[in-house]
Amino acid sequence: MAAVDVPFSFVDRALYLPDAEALVLADLHLGRAVTSAVDAPLSATADVVSRLESLLERLDPGTVVVAGDLLHSFSSLPRGVEDAVADLERAVDDAGTALVVTPGNHDAMLEAAFDGETADEYRLDDGTVVLHGHDEPTLGAQRYVIGHDHPALSVDGRKLPCLLYGPDCYRGTDVLVLPAFTRLAPGSTVNGLSGRDFLSPLVSDPDAFYPAVRDESGDETLWFPPLGECRQLL
Template identity: 50%
Template sequence: MRDLTVRDRAAFLSAPDALVVADVHVGRDESSSVQFPLGERDDLVDRLDALLAHYDPDTVVFAGDLFHRFDRVSDLSRRGLCELVTACRRRDTRPVLVGGNHDTRLAAATDNDVHDAYALADGTVVCHGHEEPSVEGHRYVIGHLHPTISIEGNTYPCFLWGREAYDGADVLVLPAFNRLAPGVDVNGVGTADVSTPLAPEIDAFRPIVYDPDSQETLRFPPLSEFHRLL
């Protein structure tokens, strides 16, 4: 964990010089029953651009569910993904696309290669997390679960870190980067509720919350202990 920092729903790994975001869900606003656009595309691009400016990473890995719709990709969603890729290239950062369970149309919607899993230079493997990883690593960074946590009546996006959680490897679960995507409250979640094979014992995972006001990273006890404190 020494080479890992978190900020605005993203993780930066200093050793491989890589930023990882998950569950971008481009097109989530199109699927909402609202009369006016929700500003999704500007929000995603502006926040990614701020992260790129802060970390100046060599690589950005998008860890699955880049699109929201399973069945089709609209022109608007296609342009939204293109804007994210362009934001990376504008700063000489290499974008890497990892497919998720929503991304049945991703390969046809982009000129970029689409990976099932992607191994970084230090042996960390980034995958979406909805299925067993196709690449072995000493650490896995995944999405898929959209974890949030409730503290004193307020809900925050959170990361989950499990030491040696999957086949002896550490696992980091990222929150959804798209702020319109619904979260899964980990306060009462159990292993039976978790839809990833990389978290067989979710109670052993520790929540991590980034506070944008203080710019502090708050680390909590494992969920098994955290539940007892509530």
């Protein structure tokens, strides 16, 4: 596995940027179980909030940024979604942390469920710009952090959510693509995807992106060679 020296931590499908004291998570898709009628053996909201509370206690960030798709339904607020958003806000507020949402393509109903701070693109203190990634950014950045594509890596027949790290991959700027924070999202297996298969315009050359898989039981982030090499190894 590749050794990658990076100024951030990948933890439980989320990204912690210590220089900005910021925790970034993407694609919570609150309300997905109701909207999609999926078989959900766990409470999606309780799972998301519980895991976020654990990260808040562990990392004590000053800011939590949701990189889009806080909600799932494009056109309605399914039963329980407003309560789910309130539970999320309460968890962040109880930790003494600020919450910012950068709306994603699913967040057409965001204003009806969330009255907190929003921004299409949000700049952190370390120069990182967070956005969902369905549109190209308008702000320059030290690095971009996005969601949208729900990356996952197939390893020994197992599909694992992964972070993608592309050094200098968007107009000479680093790009980080987060997996979906909700565990109800199956993820897109990136091993065999080409640039045209990715939804985000910030990912045009996926072969140059390093995948990382998180081993929570061992408290370890496992880095793999760039996708261009991974396709021949996995």
